Amino acid sequence: MNVRGHFHVFLCFFLISVAFYAQEKETTSYFDNEVKRVSNGYLKESAFAKAHTYFLQKEWDSTLVYSMEQLTTNVDDKALKDLCLFFRGYAFKEKGLLNESKTAFLGISEDFTFYNQVKLKLGTILLEEQDYKNALTYFKEIEQYSTDELLGIQKDNIEENIGLCYMHLEQFDKAESYLNRSIALKEARKDTLSLIGSYGNIANLYYVQYKDTLAIPYFEKAYTLSKGIKHFPSKSDATFNMAIVEENRENMAAALMYRKEYEQWKDSLNDQNKVYEVAQMEKEFAVKQKQKEVSLLEAENKIKEAQKDGLLYSSIILLALLGTGVYFYREKVKTNKIIVAQKENLDELNATKDKLFSIVSHDLRSSVHALKASNSDLVDHLEAKNLEKVNTLLHSNSAIVNGAYNLLDNLLNWALLQTKQSYFEITELRLFFIVEQVAHNYKALLLEKKIHLENAVLKSDKVYADQESLKIILRNIIDNAIKFSNPEDTIKIYTQATREGYCDLVIEDTGIGMSEATRQNLLKETIVTSEKENKEIIGSGLGMQLCKSMIKKNHGEFFIESTLGKGTKMIVSLAKIAPNG
């Protein structure tokens, strides 16, 4: 049993070799023509053309090389790809590389012209790999086709293979009938080579069933036939089978003879080295292709890198554009804000101006009205030659006119200041002379009101200011001081140094003074003082605002110190050092 088991395994190799060989021989003419016909359309592809040529010449190594080249360069055409794969599968099969062959055949699409061939090949491969069930499925699929439809595949080969499958699946009855049919067909065709295989197969079938008497004649038939041919595999197989048979019959001398003969045939058959070389070449080629792919990928990477760079730059540019856009938008928003703020400011200023107008015109109207009334009185008194009355009236008139004049003067200066029309030049000034010059205008008024004005400013006191605006400031402050002083009061003008780099000009009176609220009000940045403490004394508050604005323009500061009922100190602080520029 043991021996037979071993024999069984060996048999499978032997049988496949037979099936394959038979098929190949039969198809040559018909199949080759079909291949030529199908391939004609693709001969412009040089690699394919070469593969095709070598295929027909059965140069399997070269076929493999060029079909691979074709597959790596152009696989867009499905039929072309299928053809290449078919060539490869075929070639691999011929080289005995079953796995590669199977992979190539499985890659072929079902609508391929030689799909039946493919099935046969796959079946054969599976048979060789001892996957009998699947092999049987493939063979059964093509069994029904006629020899013509199968493009030259001999039906007996298929039946032989089916028989083999059944044999290995141990369905011996079916195997026997298929194998017998195959033998009948082969005998009819007088295909000696195939017959050797077939006889071997059927002999094996009987042998594994221990029907030795049926088997041995077939073995012997096969051996006899093999002697007449020069096909080494068949010779070696037939001889080997005979050797096993004689061994089992304990006819050792005959067995030894057969063994020796088998060894002889086997040696000539064995050219495994060649196969190895092809595999090596294949490998080298694959490495080359990989190298190509790598360089291609590298190139692609480079392109991608460039694209990435391009993308980066374009995104930077876009970002920059966006940034600029945002910047301009923000600028616009900012400008709008400024405009709104300016509008509010302008509205406020306009309202103030309107208020100022109404107050000033009211004051002026009162003054002029008083003059008018006074003038008609004058005429009356002059007619009555009441000269003393005339004199007092004239004095009061001149006081009214003075007041109105000051008001108008301030108004003009205010307008000039607002429109920035006035000449303004900061120079070094001796305060003493400026005070003298301004005070000179009030001599008569001071005398009349019996107010003593003392200019205690030193001749050496110098400040940096614009002469005319300083005069306007002083005029207003002195005017106020006189206005809010009682007869016999004293106005003293002097300087003090409280801050580094500044000279404080103090105008101190001993008049009625003012409350804290009024003081705060005066220092506020509005033109018009809301309420007047002393209704008898007219004034719009314009003078004080003018002073503040002008002091500011002269880079000075303004302070008020006052006690109600005791007097007021107006302090104008001016720079002693030339301002920059």
Next chain:
Amino acid sequence: MDKINVLIIEDTLAQSDTLVHALEENNYAVVGVATTLTEALSLFYSSQKVDLVIIDIFLHGVPDGIAFAETINAVPNASKPFVFLTSSTDRQIFERAKLTQPFSYLLKPFNELELLYAIEMAVEKFYAQQDVFFGDEEDTVISEEYLFIKKGKSLKKVQITDIIYIEVEEKYCNIITEKEKFVILISLTKILKLLDNTIFCRTHRNYIANLEKIEEIILADNLILLSGNHKVTLSDTYKDIVKRMRTLR
């Protein structure tokens, strides 16, 4: 000491009257009132010596005042101090007027003090000796021809060639002319620097003599006799003066 001669260029009679009144009140001599540019120029260049001009910028509505200032400034040696008089606070006019250096101005309406201040300021600026009349240290501006001396509220002038000698007493200087003798406030260094040193020479620590007024030098007594019987001491330090005398005569 003589009065300062003032030329007024003003087209408004009321204004010029006020000016003439105020000036004469303060011992200035008004040599004429011009109402047009041509009149002003002819008055300015006529024989009578004008020491100072008061110019109204607008004459009959055009800024001829500035044109006048520009004209007289064109001849540097013939130019005189001037004061612009204007009611205009128009910045542009000021900017143009300012180009006629030295620039002094007087804004209308003005009072007497402002007028005098402006005149003094103009003299100071013109002779580039600022801060003379308004401090306590000095009171004299020296031009090539005259000493302008502040006397009370107004200015006076003394012809430099009339000076016989100057006697220095600390920060005062006694000026002795043929007609009079008076004291001015000026430092010795400044007066030496500003007087023409070909005419005025130091003879002693305290004396400066007018070389043209020397009548006799008595080296034995260290004395110099000057015209009008004035005498000054000649100290050893300054005896070099004798050599200069010889070369001069």
